Amino acid sequence: MxxxxxxxxxxxxxxxxxxxxxxxxxxxxxxxxxxxxxxxxxxxxxxxxxxxxxxxxxxxxxxxxxxxxxxxxxxxxxxxxxxxxxxxxxxxxxxxxxxxxxxxxxxxxxxxxxxxxxxxxxxxxxxxxxxxxxxxxxxxxxxxxxxxxxxxxxxxxxxxxxxxxxxxxxxxxxxxxxxxxxxxxxxxxxxxxxxxxxxxxxxxxxxxxxxxxxxxxxxxxxxxxxxxxxxxMQFHPTALYLPTAPRFLISEAVRGEGGLLRNKQGVRFMPSYHEQAELAPRDIVARSIFCEMKKTGDDHVYLDLSSLAPDRIKSRFPNIYETCLEYGVDITKEMIPVAPAAHYMxxxxxxxxxxxxxxxxxxxxxxxxxxxxxxxxxxxxxxxxxxxxxxxxxxxxxxxxxxxFSELPQELKAEINGETDPATIKNDLNFLKMLVSKELGIIRNQEGLEFLLHQLSSSSSGENSSLKPQYLELQNMRLIARLMATAALERKESRGSHFRSDYPAPDPSWIKRIFQFPVRTEIHSADKVYNWPW
Ligand SMILES: Cc1cc2nc3c(=O)[nH]c(=O)nc-3n(C[C@H](O)[C@H](O)[C@H](O)COP(=O)(O)OP(=O)(O)OC[C@H]3O[C@@H](n4cnc5c(N)ncnc54)[C@H](O)[C@@H]3O)c2cc1C
CATH class of the missing domain: 3.50.50.60 (FAD/NAD(P)-binding domain)
Known part of the structure; x- marks a missing residue:
């Protein structure tokens, strides 16, 4: 509107x-x-x-x-x-x-x-x-x-x-x-x-x-x-996984300092997924944890810091130590339950x-x-x-x-997308997050992405001028989810953080970037330097 x-x-x-x-x-x-x-x-x-x-x-x-x-x-x-x-x-x-x-x-x-x-x-x-x-x-x-x-x-x-x-x-x-x-x-x-x-x-x-x-x-x-x-979208491999705690980040630096990933049986699994083991790139560690959890049927794995002296843990990671302790995990003595979480766009x-x-x-x-x-x-x-x-x-x-500006016009335009019913907002938001996590998560495929796009178009609640931040945020999130799903569907390969089970390998013809404008999509070779002509 x-x-x-x-x-x-x-x-x-x-x-x-x-x-x-x-x-x-x-x-x-x-x-x-x-x-x-x-x-x-x-x-x-x-x-x-x-x-x-x-x-x-x-x-x-x-x-x-x-x-x-x-x-x-x-x-x-x-x-x-x-x-x-x-x-x-x-x-x-x-x-x-x-x-x-x-x-x-x-x-x-x-x-x-x-x-x-x-x-x-x-x-x-x-x-x-x-x-x-x-x-x-x-x-x-x-x-x-x-x-x-x-x-x-x-x-x-x-x-x-x-x-x-x-x-x-x-x-x-x-x-x-x-x-x-x-x-x-x-x-x-x-x-x-x-x-x-x-x-x-x-x-x-x-x-x-x-x-x-x-x-x-x-x-x-x-x-x-x-x-x-x-x-x-980058998924961080290790966010704290406890039913009562927020998905607090357990920094990469913990693995950099010697932290090891183990499954629920205590087996260190990263060496069987990648030669750099725990220090492999983020997408690989996140996907490996995801696959390990699927294999064992668990909803998390563990990060084991036992190779680090307790004093070193406390001085190098004071914030992580304190936060985990607050939720009942003493990381100088116990392994940290972790699972991947959406982290960086x-x-x-x-x-x-x-x-x-x-x-x-x-x-x-x-x-x-x-x-x-x-x-x-x-x-x-x-x-x-x-x-x-x-x-x-x-x-x-x-x-x-x-x-x-050369001159200020008398009127300007603002494109707004308001949301209608305050009663449904929480449900809509939870539904959106659940759908996005399932279909746009660590592993994607055509069927899921199409389903998500269909849901996003059919569940749109229309236009209204109820200008409240939470309504506008929901509409913004819907739009972003739609654009992410559209691009993920377009890219018929797996590369970096984008992994499709129906196209599990990288395709060299896809060394390209997808640009989405409101009225068109452009696909350019990855080394094209944009210099906006204005
Ligand atoms: C837990 C965690 C750990 C991370 N660790 C690292 C790390 O160690 N190293 C690293 O390089 N990166 C790390 N990152 C990523 C990094 O923190 C972010 O990418 C970076 O801080 C983004 O900075 P920014 O200024 O772009 O945005 P932000 O820091 O996110 O700031 C965005 C600002 O915009 C405001 N805003 C948003 N929408 C509106 C609106 N509609 N109207 C008005 N204001 C608005 C927000 O309130 C906020 O103030 C981490 C991220 C997280 C979540």
Whole structure:
């Protein structure tokens, strides 16, 4: 449903940044060097996927490492779908961005005065910086939030939900938002930067917090931007599996430090699935656990830390230790029950190497964006880095480009999809999550994907203007599920995190990326560099 908005009397800002994870906070700070920034976020500044990141941030800063090695690891894990130019930017510019975080006060753990580096799955070197053991995201978020709050050029708007983008003849002019009071409010801006994170919440089992409902992807798509690589959702192999606990992440770094996976019979099974055993790429470990659980008929496996001294466990993984203890598992003495859970969206709003989207004046960075850097599978700890690097590219872009429209039209359009019946919302949401988990989970096939698409088209509750965040979130999740299923159906092969039981092998003719626009789909070779022509 498109609504028209008069542009008289609306709030203006130079830059509008949506989202307060690493990408939004960092980009807002950088852009404030040029002009006033308004930063909008749907809960508090501190709530984001970023705040829960544990393992750390990858960067080739050690003398025994190099951007070339980081490049090779990222490309290998991305399974043919990474855009090489985007990966080069990530690994070459990453070390400088991480040094900037250090100078902004992020207290990375150190050894002999230098950042302590750990190794995670599929990295050929120890290159992961971490903070307070396993609370890297919280520490990054804390440092950036502090600087944002103290920056007089950044206006902070918490508890405001972005419901739609405002569009007109020259592209994106800003956003339509819902305030806590239920009032709608429009913000006009010279550039809108979406940093709204991922969409793990469309699955029943996810490591993502409840803000991760794919809103940014959905509003951008409705407004005319392209989404790409939507079939690639990464499942984290090891989320805590206890009936009473949330699906708390047990970081990859635990396996990096020597944690072993065992089935319920106590048998270590990863060596029979892959030569790198517990340190194989994420998709392989997740699928292996899934297959092992199918084989034994169990709903989880175990992570065994008995090779690590209790003191080492407590100092290296204080957050994991405390959280598991809270739920009755002492990980210095017992194995941790774990199972895979939806974790990271490789796909997202298609951007070029400057964070530009297909819609003029709309930019994106962080997990909501997809510059092609992660391909079919993200290398562990590359996503925090990606948020910084693409955010910085947006900043670089505005060093040489002016920020204005030739003129403001009298009316703008906002594409909204409201939901009707508040009574059915919880059931609809649970049904959606259950269906998506079953048909778009670790193993997919044509029949299931078609069934899901059919259900999504038939269960759509129509249009209404009940503008409430939870209704809009449900509609956003439906749209994202539909786009993911459509892309997964199109890709008739298995590659990276996308595995189809009816096409279990990779097909070299599919070294291609799927771009979905509202009115068409484009399929391009994986090395095509997008440079949006505007
Ligand atoms: C448990 C866990 C552990 C992880 N560990 C690591 C790790 O060790 N290393 C690593 O590199 N990556 C890790 N990741 C992934 C990484 O944390 C995320 O990819 C990254 O933090 C995304 O940052 P972001 O800024 O793009 O989005 P987020 O941090 O998710 O922030 C998105 C922001 O947008 C806001 N928002 C969303 N929708 C709206 C809306 N409609 N209106 C207004 N605001 C909105 C949200 O409230 C939030 O503030 C982990 C993820 C999880 C869940």
């Amino acid at each position: 498109a609504i028209s908005i008069s542009t008289t009397g609306l709030e203006h800002t130079s830059f509008l940044v949506v989202g307060s994870g690493i990408a939004g906070l960092y980009t807002a700070l950088k852009l404030s060097e040029f002009a006033e920034v308004t930063l909008i976020t749907k809960e508090t500044l501190e709530e984001s996927n970023t705040a829960y990141a544990q393992g750390g941030i990858a960067a080739a800063i050690s003398p025994s490492d190099s951007p070339e090695l980081h490049y090779e690891d990222t490309i290998r894990v991305g399974a043919g779908i990474c855009l090489p130019a985007a990966v080069k930017i990530l690994v070459n510019e990453g070390p400088e961005r991480v040094r900037e975080l250090i100078s902004l006060g992020v207290p990375f753990d150190c050894q002999a005065g230098e950042p302590a580096l750990t190794r995670e799955a599929a990295h050929s070197r120890s290159r992961i910086l971490h903070a307070d053991g396993d609370a890297t995201g919280r520490e990054i978020s804390r440092a950036l939030t502090h600087d944002v709050i103290n920056n007089p050029r950044i206006k902070i708007k918490e508890n405001i939900f972005v419901a739609a983008l405002l569009t007109g003849p020259e592209g994106c002019y800003g956003i339509l938002a819902l305030e806590e009071t239920g009032e709608t409010k429009c913000f006009l801006s010279g550039a809108t930067i979406l940093a709204t994170g991922g969409c793990g919440q469309i699955f029943s089992d996810t490591t993502n917090p409840k803000v991760a409902t794919g809103d940014g992807m959905a509003v951008a798509f409705r407004a005319g931007a392209a989404l790409s690589d939507m079939e690639f 490789m796909g997202g709003i298609a951007t070029d190497l400057w964070g530009r989207t297909a819609l003029p004046h709309l930019f994106a960075c962080g997990e909501v964006a997809n510059s092609g850097v992660h391909g079919a599978n993200r290398l562990a700890s590359n996503s925090l880095l990606d948020g910084l690097v693409l955010g910085h590219r947006i900043f670089e872009y505005f060093k040489t480009h002016k920020l204005s």
